[in-house]
Amino acid sequence: MGTIAKAIGRHGLIPWLALFLLVPVGAIALVGSPLGKAWLDRMAAYPDSRKFLPGITIEAALPRDRGFVITSIRSGSQADESGLVVGDVIVAIDNVRGLSIEQARSYLMHDKADEVRLRIVHDRHARNILLDRDGDSA
Numbered sequence: 001m002g003t004i005a006k007a008i009g010r011h012g013l014i015p016w017l018a019l020f021l022l023v024p025v026g027a028i029a030l031v032g033s034p035l036g037k038a039w040l041d042r043m044a045a046y047p048d049s050r051k052f053l054p055g056i057t058i059e060a061a062l063p064r065d066r067g068f069v070i071t072s073i074r075s076g077s078q079a080d081e082s083g084l085v086v087g088d089v090i091v092a093i094d095n096v097r098g099l100s101i102e103q104a105r106s107y108l109m110h111d112k113a114d115e116v117r118l119r120i121v122h123d124r125h126a127r128n129i130l131l132d133r134d135g136d137s138a
Helices: 003-011 014-032 034-043 047-051 101-110
Strands: 056-060 068-073 089-093 115-122 125-132
Antiparallel strands (some): 115 125
């Protein structure tokens, strides 16, 4: 007798049917509800963050109070053309240091400036760059 047949025989068919029916129903409910959509957006690494830091993605540096590590750069973007590279560390956003990633996103969502000033550390050398927040054009 196969493994699945043994499990069904031992525990009955009802738990398996419940599993195979409830998981898809739960997934549909999650995707279809406003709360579920908000949660999925949050778990999808903030897809709207591109308009706040165009052309790059970031993660918190370790230790967390050290800024943010650039994890990817879109080819041809203003960030790419400014010389940013994966692994550079953003130590300040608009001269504000010590932000958590949540604080940085909140700040950038509410700040209405056309540009964002980033203090970048690359190979122990710091520099400032300006990125347009509306897009990737220089």
